[in-house]
Amino acid sequence: MAGLTAAFNRHSTMLQISPLVITLTLFLVGPVIVIIVLSLWKFDGFMTLSDVWTLRNYERIFTRSLTVSNYLQTGKMLIITLGVTFVLGFTLAYFLVFDLVTLRTKMLLFLLCVVPFWTSAVVRTVAWIPFLGKEGIINKAVMGLGLADQPLQFLLFSEFAVLLSYIQIFTLFMMAPLFNVMARINRDLIEAARDNGANSLQILMNIILPLCKPGIAIGSIFVIALVASDYTAIRILGGSQVGTVAASMANQIYSVQYSPAAATAMILLLVVLLLVGGIMRVVDVRRQL
């Protein structure tokens, strides 16, 4: 028995980490390997042939003009979402940390931002339909005010609708890490700068913003991952107008073109890994936890 306990203690770390490693091996590494293999199988236009190996799926990605437009669309939506969620998330976090005085108000208002995150994502997305539709609230208001005599078409089933739902939800993913790093900024630094004659803008640009870098990095990683892999919002709010990489992959899967979809998925994964890896090289994310 004593020997058993000793053996357990000696190997306890390995025993503690193995459930995580086993789960991620089965359900992350496993699927990635399956997708790599699948992407190398031939697709004859109707079905995937599991014994014919080919690089044709990748070749098609790099020769199709659709790929370029898909990545341009994803890139455009990513840049807009990153830009807006950063400005919005930074301002909101700044308000919570520096403008509010009592901890109780800060926590209460922060919690108010988090609560909608816990309602169903599908429901949250659907909820935009009565707002943006042809008969929706915004169109009723615009026409009632005489600003337009026809319903605005670009509101629903469009890139605009998808971006609006991204900004609504993903701002939180940018705001939370920014709130976290801002709350840890030493107020004495700001006082010292002010005593030395720095104005608000200089304090913002030379003290607060540089100290927020880790928060910006973590928030950006979240937003990049979320935008790159979303197709739920696109399916519900995008109509057929929005052709991002993930959406085109979802279409390929829908029409049982598994091996071309697998190749698309691999390239998308590589692009996301490069972006996130780049950020993690600049900022040591783990030290921030």
Place this chain on the structure above:
Amino acid sequence: MREGVKRAPGYWPRAALFYLYLLFLYAPVFIIIVLSFQADNASLSFPMQGFSLFYFGEVFDPQFIGDYRWPFGRSVILGLMVMVLTMSISFLAGLAFRKNFKGNILVFYMVVASLICPSILISLGIGIGFSNLGLTSQWWSGGLGAHLSWTLPFGVLIMLAVFSRLDPRLEEAARDQGATQWQTLRNVTIPITLPGLIGVALFGFTLSYDEYPRISNVAGEFNSLPVELVNALSLAATPTIYAIGTMTTLFSLAIIFSTFIVVYIMAKRRQGFGMKKLKAEE
């Protein structure tokens, strides 16, 4: 505004932006709650037609195409399984990461990769993997794994943050007093990290209960609630979707608020316990 309180420049625009954002965040969900109380034959938009519980009845009507009772039950059970697994696996992993085992950097990168990996890749990969093994993925097998690939990164990252704020001297003190490793874990480490663990549990449940993209290809013949909802949307959108949305929203809120109340009571009790002890010592 109290007299004499001087607001920083730019306070009011920032405050206005903050409250506008809250409006932007809540208004759509609020609108669908209102619209779910319409009478029969209503549309998805305003003006509101009548007032009744008709669409709530439809959610529970077995005759109705999408009988939501079973998907709801499955999502709750799946959420609970994911919650327990996420909590235990993340806690154990958190313990291991403190000791900086060999390969910890690799495992950390695996966790990050699991977070950022495109959902559709995981979903397709698990589905094809199962069928190549001659199995059919079900919500409780492949679906469970797909969800763990999504909840574990959150769980592990939260536990890493919790453990990095845990003072190791507390555990050393317990060991110095002769506590065994198990006693230290049971009476020191777990009680101190409990609020974090509850957070992980809450994240695990709600992230799974809510999840659509990763489970979409691997739920098998019986769908989870979000999959059922998306399917219903592409078939025929009626205010029933709003009714189910209202109910799931209220359900999530009930869980969150009861969790907060439990955490609050626990914090109070612990504080009270400490105070009593201090008084007794006086």
